[in-house]
Amino acid sequence: MSKINLFKNGLKLMLMMVVVYIAYAFITGVLLFAFIATDDNGYQKEQSVERFYGQKEGPDRVVLVEDRYQSGLTRLDLISNAEKSLDISYYTLHEGTSLDIFLASIIEAADRGVEVRILLDGLFHNLRGDLKDVIYTFYQHPNIELRLYEPLNLAKPWTFNNRLHDKFIVVDRQKVLLGGRNIGDKYFVLDPAQYDGLASNDRDVLVIKTDNADTSGSVVYDVIEYFNLLWEHEYTDISVSSLTNRQQRNADKKREELRSFLAEQKSKYPHRFEQEFDWLEESHPTKKITLIHNSITRFNKEPRVWMDITKLMEIAERSIIIQSPYLIPTSSMKEYLNLANVEADTKVLTNSIGTSSNYFAMSGHIRNRRDIVDAGADVFEYQDQETVHAKSYIFDERISLVGSFNLDSRSAFLSTETMLVIDSYQFAAQLEDEIESYIENSLLLKEDYSYASSEVADKKSVPTFKKITIRLLSYLTYFFDFML
Incomplete structure (x- = not known):
């Protein structure tokens, strides 16, 4: 047999192996989730929403962090003022100025003795290419540990869907910053003149454990406990176990680059680093703050966050306000909620096709949003020049939820998700004002799913290519809503 024939046969074999693997990955990483049962550990029966309500002022105060620029400065302030520990958990990191400042500030904190633990999603952390050296730099530092939740395992495609979607920072076991922002320029826009992308409007809450005589009920401890659960979990692995000589040199180089950059x-932007925040002065009192999160399992998780949200929707008496980047209430999600049982006036803010950059999610959104409209909710789609990425709920002007949970099947059943349930009339009022400011630049969906006219907002134009692509994707994703 000639060398050419051997090469052709080898190529055919390789192609066959690739096709076989793709089929294997599709069956076990996608189709399997349509048939496998959802975990049921009795959470819905055991947990009552009454636990979210407090009777008197609790040990935690809360600050709403809404503005993009301020949210970046908030992170700088918390990291630069940390004295003992930083526990950091994020879904994804986007290359750019904001990330470099974030990484350099972590190294600076560790240099002064702060113990830092960083937990990132194992697939979407983005510490690759030039950023790979950051992993080596963290490994070298005696005060920094980096771990990855569910890193890539090609032999187990079903693990591809078990993603860490949490976004929070715990500082000195005294403060928690939690919300929907990842780390990247579009979330903070530190320098608008240098950023011409689609900016993302998101939301964080800063929880401060006060010196209240009884701090045992502080949600800060619950967030730490949740972080420790993930940190020590069997799905979590160390990022690297040793470094080669070349990797050590690269680590040294990257560390010095980040220090010089900071x-x-x-020197160039001293105002970013010299801000003085009086967080207690800016904070609202709360009766109680509760952490809710999904179960930590592979395959279809017990949808604990969604269960709690649906219970709160059903007991709401006067009003419900919802903000989510998109609305994809799949059939599996509706098994936990009968929209006919929701009697409170419901207002929903979400993206329009023009503002969202997530083509796959919007392909599910344009089909499934009608269920919410048909149920009698007022659905407003944002029409401004940015996108809305925050995930929030307000019930009866008292109970607020802020965190990482999107109104879709992926957040309900597949990813880790965290939401803070905040019992505070003052905080709820401020949050409602912020959501209403977005609604002013939105258009109401009518019963025929067209837009009602508005004296303030104009329909944002959508490129023809984008409209056609999303429409075509909607026919494909019809069969895979459970993956959106």
């Missing part, structure tokens, strides 16, 4: 930023 020094340059402090």
Whole structure:
């Protein structure tokens, strides 16, 4: 047999192996989830929403962090003022100025003795290419540990869907910053003149454990306990176990690059690093704050966050306000909620096709949003020049939820998700004002799913290519809503 024939046969074999693997990955990583049962550990029967309500002022105060620029400065302030520990958990990191400042500030904190633990999603952390050296730099530092939740395992495609979607920072076991923002320029826009992408409007809450005589009920401890659960979990692995000589050199180089970059930023933009925040002065009192999160399992999780949200929707008496980047209430989600049982006036804010950059999610949104409209909710689609990425709920002007949970099947059944349930009339009022400011730049969906006219907002134009692509995708994703 000639070398050419051997090459052709080898190529055919490789192609066959690729096709076989793709089929294997599709069956076990996608189709399997349509048939496998959802975990049921009795959470819905055991947990009552009454636990979200407090009777007197609790040990935690809360600050709403809404503005993009302020949210970046908030992170700088918390990291730069940390004295003992930082526990950091994020879904994804986007290359750019904001990330470099974030990474350099972590190294600076560790240099002064702060113990840092960083937990990132194992697939979407983005510490690859030039950023790969950051992993080596963290490994070298005696005060930094980096772990990855469910890293890539090609032999187990079903693990591809078990994603860490949490976004929070715990500082000195005294403060928690939690919300929907990942780390990247579009979430903070530190320098609008240098950022011309689609900015993302998101939301964080800063929880401060006060010196209340009884701090045992502080949600800060619950967030730490949840972080420890993930940190020590069998699905979590160390990022690297040793470094080669070349990797050590690269780590040294990257560390010095980040230190120099931070020094340059402090010299060039001192106002970013010299802000003085009086967090207690800006905070609202709360009766109680509760952490809710999904179960930590592979395959279809017990949808604990969605269960709690649906219970709160059904007991709401006067009003419900919802904000989510998209609305994809799949049939599996509706098994936990009968929209006919929701009697409170419901207002929903979400993206329009024009503002969202997530083509796959919007392909499910344009089909499934009608269920919410048909149920009698007022659905407003944002029409401004940015996108809305925050995930929030307000019930009867008292109970607020803020965190990482999107109104879709992926957040309900597949990913880790965290939401803070905040019992505070004052906080709820401020949050409602912020959501209403977005609604002013939105259009109401009518019963025929067209837009009602508005004296303030104009329909944002959508490129023809985008409209056609999303429409075509909607026919494909019709069969895979459970993956959106």
